[in-house]
Amino acid sequence: MAGTKTGQFKEIISPYLKNLMNKYKSEKGEKSKEYQSLFQQYIYNPKEKKITNSERSRHYNSVVKIKFQGKNIVGVERLYKRTILLEPTTVCAAHCRWCLRGQYPVQTMTREEITTAAKYMGSDYVKNDVNEILITGGDPLMSQSLLEYCLSQIQIYAPNIDTVRIGTRVPLQDPSRVNDKLIDMLSLYDKFDFEFGINVCHYSEFTKESIDAIKKLRKARYKIYNQHPLLKNVNDDIQTLIKLYDKMRELKIEPHYLFHAIPMRGMSHHRTSVKKGLELSMKLNSSGYFSGRSKPKYTLMTDLGKVVLYDGSILKKDPDSKNILIKTSYNITERQKWVPGWEKPDSVEVNSDNTMNVWYEDGSDE
Numbered sequence: 001m002a003g004t005k006t007g008q009f010k011e012i013i014s015p016y017l018k019n020l021m022n023k024y025k026s027e028k029g030e031k032s033k034e035y036q037s038l039f040q041q042y043i044y045n046p047k048e049k050k051i052t053n054s055e056r057s058r059h060y061n062s063v064v065k066i067k068f069q070g071k072n073i074v075g076v077e078r079l080y081k082r083t084i085l086l087e088p089t090t091v092c093a094a095h096c097r098w099c100l101r102g103q104y105p106v107q108t109m110t111r112e113e114i115t116t117a118a119k120y121m122g123s124d125y126v127k128n129d130v131n132e133i134l135i136t137g138g139d140p141l142m143s144q145s146l147l148e149y150c151l152s153q154i155q156i157y158a159p160n161i162d163t164v165r166i167g168t169r170v171p172l173q174d175p176s177r178v179n180d181k182l183i184d185m186l187s188l189y190d191k192f193d194f195e196f197g198i199n200v201c202h203y204s205e206f207t208k209e210s211i212d213a214i215k216k217l218r219k220a221r222y223k224i225y226n227q228h229p230l231l232k233n234v235n236d237d238i239q240t241l242i243k244l245y246d247k248m249r250e251l252k253i254e255p256h257y258l259f260h261a262i263p264m265r266g267m268s269h270h271r272t273s274v275k276k277g278l279e280l281s282m283k284l285n286s287s288g289y290f291s292g293r294s295k296p297k298y299t300l301m302t303d304l305g306k307v308v309l310y311d312g313s314i315l316k317k318d319p320d321s322k323n324i325l326i327k328t329s330y331n332i333t334e335r336q337k338w339v340p341g342w343e344k345p346d347s348v349e350v351n352s353d354n355t356m357n358v359w360y361e362d363g364s365d366e
């Protein structure tokens with residue numbers, strides 16, 4: 001499960017991924033891009049113990065912290081106007097060493113908590129703004145029954161929700177779980193537009209089995225999109241990215257975000273500089289080597305939320321640290337309305353027009 005009880009993010013690798021790693025190791029060699037792309041993503045690295053003071057264990061301050069109808073809201077996050085998050089379980093088929101949620105507390109929601117969350121999402125406080133839910137975790141496809149319960153409660157209590165996004169790496173980590181039973185269950189909820197966000201980082205994750213799983217979801221007419229981090233020694237070179245995005249287009253997977261790897265606890269060895277990501281993004285988006293319909297947005301996950309970088313987004317650099325100040329259009333008044341209990345992080349500066357800028361810790365190319 002993503003998350004930890006002890007502060008140590010356990011190494012978990014599904015049998016399918018173990019077999020795939022063994023196959024790449026014997027067929028292509030230990031130094032091959034294919035083997036290394038999985039090794040770097042899934043095998044514990046002692047460098048994870050190197051923790052800097054500024055690294056954090058939560059990527060956003062977005063948890064909805066209120067009582068609703070006399071009960072604490074659990075497992076709900078929100079940062080933006082239209083989208084709300086539900087995290088029914090922290091269980092995953094494998095642990096990605098770069099996971100944002102690696103330091104989250106381990107948790108599986110009770111049915112009562114899910115019902116309360118769904119009622120909150122359909123309440124007068126929320127319903128006029130929110131029309132989209134991201135069910136994430138952990139991996140929602142690790143428990144079909146829990147996922148079905150979430151869908152049933154959202155359908156009953158939050159009719160304002162029409163788009164259901166499911167954040168999952170199961171098609172890449174344990175593809176046999178994408179089976180007829182899952183599709184039959186989802187088809188009971190065809191009121192919703194389902195979209196699956198799958199986090200492919202490297203083309204080596206596309207195998208016969210994962211492609212079959214992706215095609216099964218596509219055949220059921222569900223949308224699939226990809227967002228993923230830029231990871232050192234996995235995908236921080238232009239040829240790998242071109243191959244990944246070209247393959248995504250072939251499989252009709254929409255590009256979404258290409259994230260700069262976030263300054264999470266113990267993750268510095270995965271992080272390139274922001275500048276390197278900008279250079280790669282520029283090359284990628286003007287290479288002409290794959291369809292223009294498959295271009296991602298290079299994005300920072302700051303303490304305020306996602307910020308797509310444009311010319312002028314980086315306002316200044318702190319000469320004494322690796323921090324850079326990022327301009328955003330997030331508004332403090334709206335943030336406080338959308339996220340009950342939200343507290344302004346120390347990294348945030350408020351401008352006279354109520355927009356906010358945020359300090360972000362850069363990575364390194366060494």
Ligand code: SF4
Pocket residue numbers: 001002091092093094095096099100101102137138139168169199
């Ligand atoms: S599957 Fe998702 S939630 Fe689980 S460890 Fe990987 S990135 Fe994190």
